[in-house]
Amino acid sequence: MAVPNSESLKSNGTYLGRRIARSDGVAKVTGRADYALEHDLAGTVHAVIVESTVPSGRIGNIDLAAARTMPGVLRILTHADALPLKSCPMVPAGSVMESFLPLQDDRIRYNGQPIALVVADSFDHATEAAGRVRIDYKTELAVADIDDPTATLIDVPGAPSSGLARGDAKGALAAAAVRMDVVYTTPREYSCPMEPLGAIAAWGNDGGLTVWMPSQWAEGARRAFSDWFAIPMNKVRVVSPFVGGGFGVKVTAHADSLLAAMAAREMRRPVKLALSRPQNFTGNGLRPAIRQKLTLGASEDGKLQVLIHENTSETSVDDDYVEGGAATARVMYAVPNLSSTQKLVRVSSFTPSWKRAPGEAIGAYALESAMDELAYKLKLDPIELRLRNYASQDPESAKPWSSRRLREAYEAGARAFGWERRSPEPRSMRDGRELIGWGMAGGAFPNVHTPGEARVTIAADGSIEVASSGADIGGGTYTILAQTAADALGVPFEQVRVRLGDTSLPRAPVAGVSQIANLLTGAVDKTARAAREELLTLASSHAGSPFKAKRVNDFTIKDGKIAPTDGSAEAVMISELMRMVGRDRIEVTRNTMPAEKASSEAEQRDAYDSFKYMGPPSSTHATYAWCAQFVEVRVDEDYGTVRVRRMVGAFDCGRLYNPKLAESQWKGGMIMGMGEALLEAIHIDRRYARITNNNLADYVVPVNADVPDIEVISVGEPDFHASALGGKTVGEIGVVGAAAAIANAVFHATGKRVRDLPITMEKLM
């Protein structure tokens, strides 16, 4: 896409590292960004899902008589006549997050499950007819939620955080001078992307399927459609140039896009399926409700001896989803003895899934709250307690950190916040009828890396196109890739056009686990340098070039002009050289697969269509982003309402490719943490095992009026163990620690330790 923002840009500098506004911003705010459901396709008909209104049992008789006679109705699909589907393996082996396939059998797994699909000539006709489908159920007992008295605990051997242990936790606990055990509970949560789920699907005469859908992982969705419909990968195209918020919801394809494709095949015409907002609450996995028990043992002087993390979380009837909360606990402190265990509770819900910073967000809430409680118990400043337990190497692997400027984050955050002016006693700070509380917490988020592929094209006019199927989920991929290519090639930022989110482009893995910025800048840098080399090879050796007898290394490209570095000849515009050497384009595609794997198509497929190649970027070092967050809350003494008045976050995320964009990610994450701490909770009516607040009026997230000025500080330095260009993970770390810092501030304000999120007024009154 075009890059309009050129104000204050100089073309003589390095673009990476500069505060450049998002290149897709103008298109988005003027309505020109082509979101999936706005795609206009001739002959499109509309599909609306009929959902179950009971949580468990079997579908009995389905009476379609009334619905079929409604105006505009073209077709109604049910499990009785829907196309049989094949399954796609779940991640990490495959590319879906739930095994459930709609309309394949008569079994009801959760309240809100798709059980019929009405296709009509308009959305309104389809909606109205959907309301007339009459379904008899043979209901069975459901398990509503984690606290349902009929719920049973199950073990998950082999789960990522199951049975992990170091040292002798039991023995160390018995020997510890100070002991503490606490249970923290967090409710089911919904990610609330502004853009709802939905898709437009169309089948071509050649048996090919094209799906326009918002996706954090177009290649993964392509794999899913290929598997579900048993058609070759190259017959599927997924188009997702813009994503209106993902936060995990759009990592994998769900029943909505699948049903659109199924209906389009049945109807032999394009089908659009847009979930209503209530349907979005059951159209993808939510963060499950979680119970975390933390047991800490420490010496009198605050040295942690042992940490035991016992996690219980919800999963669905079909699948074992594990939200491993112990990840932060394992790396945050130098604690010699540790154990973490995981249990699941099967509830009648959609298979739970990722919400931004899965595991870390909730794990850090518990860990950093427990550290705060321990600090009070030991009468230590919360920062001092953390410094006494500072991990100088990875306590898990004993590898050195690639970088860990967490100490600097504590210092910079505390300084900016004015932490030294804090009076440590709870209830000791107030302003009129408001109690003031200051709290802090730290956080960690692992760096992961997956190979990626990119194409860089130098056109005859000297403009550059960068192409990848990777997503811009709002973090700024379009912008930083243009910065990367501009730097690598020596051209002005405005000359670079970036195309993303389309499987007809070179392949990329998921925009998840905050990896996409690092892996794609790496891939684009490598590819752009290869394109540069090809260009300079022409400059040095082509008969038409004015620079004969020079070597590639003797040239500089600056402002889009090529010149010998020694100044021995006049500079020539890239476009001019292209004309002289008779080329209308230079096109280079490269990937960052390990060299020994790069030639195997099967390995490549694994890299882009599964999570098999996702892993730590370094074998020699442990690589994490780190943060320290500081919060001031005001609690009204009468109402118990908590308002966040200040937030300061200090982050070590390595080199920032674009500080303006990174800061936006941090702030957005911190605001999401505010929602988790104070507002967000799915309400489930146990009688129906159904979500009652399935809309954005009743599921409350922070609004602008709730959000104070947020100060964010970067304390990072380039870390080339973490990524090719020195950046660490940015997108999710802002969430990590935010809820704990707020909860700790609430305790400081009120003297009440609320261990059950969200901290709503009735818990403080």
Added chain:
Amino acid sequence: MNNFEYVRATAIPDALKAVARQTGSRFLAGGTTMVDLMKCGVELPSALIDITRLPGLDTIEAGPTSVRIGALSRMSDVADHPTIRKEFPVLSESLWRGASAQLRNMATIGGNLMQRTRCSYFREPGVYGACNKRDPGSGCAALEGINRGHAVLGTSPSCIATNPGDFAVALVAFDATVHVENGKAQRRIPIDDFFLLPGDTPDLEHPLSSDELIVAVEVPTSSALRRSHYLKVRDRESYEFAAASAAVGLELEADGRTIRDVRIALGGIATRPWRARTAEEALVGRTFDEPTVRGASRLAIEGAVDHGENRFKIDLAPRVVARALLTVGGIT
């Protein structure tokens, strides 16, 4: 959403004729409630009579003895009316604290009085069969359901749905009248008679007959209205219904401390906007100070009954009343 007829009326008699023509017709003004409830399948009108083009119904007259607000005035226009803002703060504040900017720019004052409850069980007819408000005699799923937001005052075994209004709370506190007409006659309904308690008939929310149109709301001015305030407490700072709210007004004697007139109404806690006359009576003639105000405020909640999750409202509401009064009385 069902198919329906759409009629755009250009004069009040036409609108009233159109609405009488077939049963199940509804007026459409800003649409912020009507269209929402149509999408939920709660409202299934046979015809929508669009009254937004009716002339003369969007005037705001802030006179010396009363404020008369045309039914088609937009929430935001009333909230931002210079005289109302300056002279009668509670009317402006209660509107500003309702809904969101976008909704306030669409929603009308007449429609605001007609807005219906946010009860989840009311709003999902395809799922919850039991709702006496929607389907008389079917029961009430909220009684033993998720009811943190439900009413603790004015409830009945048939219904505990909260009236969601803010502006209506101010109207109840200051004895407004609702002007309606049916083509033949006009009548004025005192605001206390306009919102019905659920009793055994929670489906009946107002005394309007199906051929009557709200044309205006009139609020008599008073010293208490000039010294008034709307306080709304909720989980987040904006765009949320009240956990508890209070519209209050205060007039002191010449001594500056004896209460001559006081108005108290509560929102977010009752099945209708709730006037707290007992609390008012307990305060008149008393000296305005914090202990007195807090003591009397507790009377505002007498008779309250909770259903579990909403128990906190019984503690919260008197505090909101007290703080609203203290604010208006200058004790902050």
